[in-house]
Amino acid sequence: MTISRFVGTPDWYTTFNPETLAATGTALRWGVVATGGIANTVTADLALLEDAVLQAVSSRGEKSAAAFAAKFGFATHYYDGGPDGTSGPGYLQLVADPDVDVVYVATPHAQHYDIVKAALEAGKHVLCEKSLTITAAETRSLIALASAKKLFLMEAVWARFVPGFQRALEIIESGEIGQVKWVRADLGFNAPLDDSARIWAPVDGGGALLDISVYPLLWAWGTLGKPDAVVATAELTASGVDAQNTLTLSYDHGAQAQLISYLSSHGPRVATVSGTEGYLETIGSVNNPQGLRISVGWDNERTEMFEHPGSGYTYQLREVTRCIQGGLLESATMPLADSLAIMELFDEARRQMGVHYWNDTRTDL
Numbered sequence: 001m002t003i004s005r006f007v008g009t010p011d012w013y014t015t016f017n018p019e020t021l022a023a024t025g026t027a028l029r030w031g032v033v034a035t036g037g038i039a040n041t042v043t044a045d046l047a048l049l050e051d052a053v054l055q056a057v058s059s060r061g062e063k064s065a066a067a068f069a070a071k072f073g074f075a076t077h078y079y080d081g082g083p084d085g086t087s088g089p090g091y092l093q094l095v096a097d098p099d100v101d102v103v104y105v106a107t108p109h110a111q112h113y114d115i116v117k118a119a120l121e122a123g124k125h126v127l128c129e130k131s132l133t134i135t136a137a138e139t140r141s142l143i144a145l146a147s148a149k150k151l152f153l154m155e156a157v158w159a160r161f162v163p164g165f166q167r168a169l170e171i172i173e174s175g176e177i178g179q180v181k182w183v184r185a186d187l188g189f190n191a192p193l194d195d196s197a198r199i200w201a202p203v204d205g206g207g208a209l210l211d212i213s214v215y216p217l218l219w220a221w222g223t224l225g226k227p228d229a230v231v232a233t234a235e236l237t238a239s240g241v242d243a244q245n246t247l248t249l250s251y252d253h254g255a256q257a258q259l260i261s262y263l264s265s266h267g268p269r270v271a272t273v274s275g276t277e278g279y280l281e282t283i284g285s286v287n288n289p290q291g292l293r294i295s296v297g298w299d300n301e302r303t304e305m306f307e308h309p310g311s312g313y314t315y316q317l318r319e320v321t322r323c324i325q326g327g328l329l330e331s332a333t334m335p336l337a338d339s340l341a342i343m344e345l346f347d348e349a350r351r352q353m354g355v356h357y358w359n360d361t362r363t364d365l
């Protein structure tokens with residue numbers, strides 16, 4: 001029986017011994033755009049890498065930029081206007097810094113396109129938080145620009161690199177649970193509804209789909225590949241973003257997947273992959289499983305648990321570092337073709353759900 005996997009294994013990864021902290025080449029000087037929650041968490045893990053230099057950070061305000069730089073030991077910080085009040089947005093100052101090699105973008109989704117474009121045009125490699133953009137058209141434009149500039153670009157879907165997900169794909173590829181027939185996965189949390197908050201604001205690309213649906217989708221994508229059809233339903237807020245959504249995927253060979261994302265309730269945050277010989281289930285949140293429960297037949301069950309340094313982001317950061325050090329323009333584990341295909345799927349899902357953003361009508365691409 002031939003079993004396929006649809007997300008590659010990083011070259012540096014070995015089962016149960018993923019080494020991510022040791023240097024793999026010349027140190028890279030990092031610039032971080034934004035100082036919010038995800039920027040704090042990822043930067044803390046970035047600081048663990050032996051070949052990472054924390055060079056510069058930018059924020060809209062001087063106080064937040066200075067505090068972030070002091071907290072992590074960045075050499076330089078930038079903020080809107082700069083010391084003389086005329087230097088423009090902080091991120092433009094950062095991407096113009098000749099001492100920055102690679103830029104990590106951690107702003108709200110709707111700002112990604114403009115910031116990544118500016119970084120690429122300034123000759124910087126880029127790691128950008130998911131979703132890479134708001135629309136497939138924006139993603140397509142950035143991919144073309146990165147290719148023309150011969151620069152590395154990757155969407156920060158860290159869940160592709162964590163040990164729990166990579167081990168799950170190894171088990172599935174081995175044929176232990178047989179041919180995969182269906183996948184079910186959910187992820188979310190109960191967030192206070194506030195149209196001014198990033199996750200709810202239409203202007204920021206708010207809603208469950210672009211914020212978290214990539215994680216449940218990853219379990220279907222990694223085990224079954226790109227679906228042949230999608231049916232999307234959602235509960236929308238008064239401002240028109242999805243408080244929760246369900247993506248039902250179908251494949252011409254008969255497999256199916258049901259993926260649920262939510263910002264207004266609590267849930268198990270579990271992924272189940274069901275095969276002809278058994279099934280696999282995650283322990284801990286689907287975007288970074290702390291363990292796997294594998295059951296073959298009815299009675300043969302075992303559990304595998306995992307540990308990782310920091311918060312689990314070192315794996316994707318090592319991948320970016322290794323790729324840039326090796327002169328690669330993209331990651332085989334998080335290829336740009338997947339980012340584009342997923343954005344195309346999300347465009348169609350939003351069309352069915354009735355969710356629209358200002359980016360849908362932009363004419364500057």
